[in-house]
Amino acid sequence: MPNLVEWFSSLQWDRVLPELVGKSLGFLAGFAASWFLLFRQRLNAIARMQSGDSDDFIFQMHRLWELPHQANECVLLFRNVAPKTTLNDLYDNIAVRDFLKEVAENTSLDNPVLKTEGTLGFEVLNDAMGHIAGLLAITPFKRETWLFVMTCEDRQVVRKKCIRCFLIRPDDLNRFLDWDWCVKHVQVEKPWHWFRIVALHRIACVWKGEQEMAQAESDMARDGDMPLVDRQVRHDRIRMISVGLNDGERPIGDPHRIDWESHVDKLQQLGLTLAKPSAMPERDPEPAEAIAE
Template identity: 70%
Template sequence: MQFVTDWFWSLQWERLVPELIGKALGFLSGFAASWFLLFRRRLNALQRMQSGDSDDFIFQMHHLSPAADHDEDVVLLFRNVAPKTTLNDLYDNEAVRDVVKKIADQTTLDDPILKTEGTLGFELLNDAVGHIAGLLATTPFPRKAWLFVMTCEDRQAVRKKCVRCFLIQPADLEKFFDWDWCQHHVQVEKPWHWFRVVALHRIACAWKSEQQIAIEESSRSRELDMPLVDKQVRHDRVRVLSLGLNEDECPIGQPHRIAWNSHLASLEAMGLQLTTATSKTNNDANDANVSTATNHAANDPKLLD
């Protein structure tokens, strides 16, 4: 006991006390900083969840089911066809993830398709196509042609912001090109699904434009062209895949007819260009008349005066 007492009084308390206090304060400061950063990280994650912002990738099949109350009407169904994945899981390159986030933020309801331009955009699209094609390679359903589109819908209309990859059959997307048909013959499972009808209409218009460009390019001689795969100046954002998906899905509950009168004003304010088959036919006819008149004027000098 005397030895312990002597040792206790022989300590240099003028140095020991400040060191103990300093180490204790350093430990407490580090603990508080770690707790604050962890707490802040959890708050940010919770805020992102509540605001609807996420890095999810969702693959959805779109199918038109006949409506029970009217022979000419259809019900738009969309179902997830693959497990939800994330941006980090799909792309292992951090720089590529930043590009995907950037082009996803640039989409609008008028143009919901991701602008995958150039070589990098070509590879981004190919990776997503390969991912879903591999997941659905062993399904028991008969294979058919499906169109694949990477989209990110406008946050003004949707609750959750994420990359949604649409799958839809060409014949079904062809129908969405006519806005009059969309308004009068498409029903939905939930009233707030009206934005998906608009998105599919705009995708159909973009698909038509790509088809027209492809026709114009095929008419030109490409005998002297070199396969510049590393350039990819232009590529189709709407891809065709051979997939087997379940088309026997039925509507959940009673389908809803969209009250478009309550949405058209906001759509016009966004600057959406809604195309109808009639207006498209008239525009084509006007273009043809202008072309004919121009040719006649070129052949008749009096018309040029």
């Protein structure tokens, strides 16, 4: 005990106390800053979720289901065909993530296709195609030719803004090229799915342009040309892929005919003049079950 008292008395308290207090305050300040940053990060994550912004990557199949006993009448079906993943999980390169976020922000309902130009865009598109092709390689369904396109729809018309990779048969996408036919003959499972018909119509227009450009390039190409890397500077953003998907999907509930007249103003605000009230079909009355809901 005397030794302990003597040790305490020998300490230079004029130096010990300031150091002890300084280090304690530094520790408390670091702890408070770390807690604040984690708390702020959590608040930002909640705010992003509430605003609809997301880094999710979703793969969706689209098909037109012919309504029985109604000639030339179809219902648009779209279903998720793979587990949801994220931008960070799919691309480990930080620069690629930043590139995708930038091109996603530059999309709109008028042009929902991601502008994946250049060699970097070519590789980004190939990686996404390879991912879904690998996931669907073990399905028991018959393989068919589908079209693959990376999209990000306008935040003004969708609840959740994220990158969606569409899969659709070439024949079905070709039918979406005729906007008058879309307005008159395509129904949906839910009334708010109208924006997906607009997106598919715009994608069909892009596909037609790419086909015409590919044909022009094919006419000018020589058989002896090598597939050089420089060819990736301009590549098709809508690509063909061979996968097997369930062909037995059916509509959920009664289909809805879209009241396009109510969306004319919204489309015009977005810079789209696709439909006119005079060209729109009359709206069918809603089923009694839907009215009750």
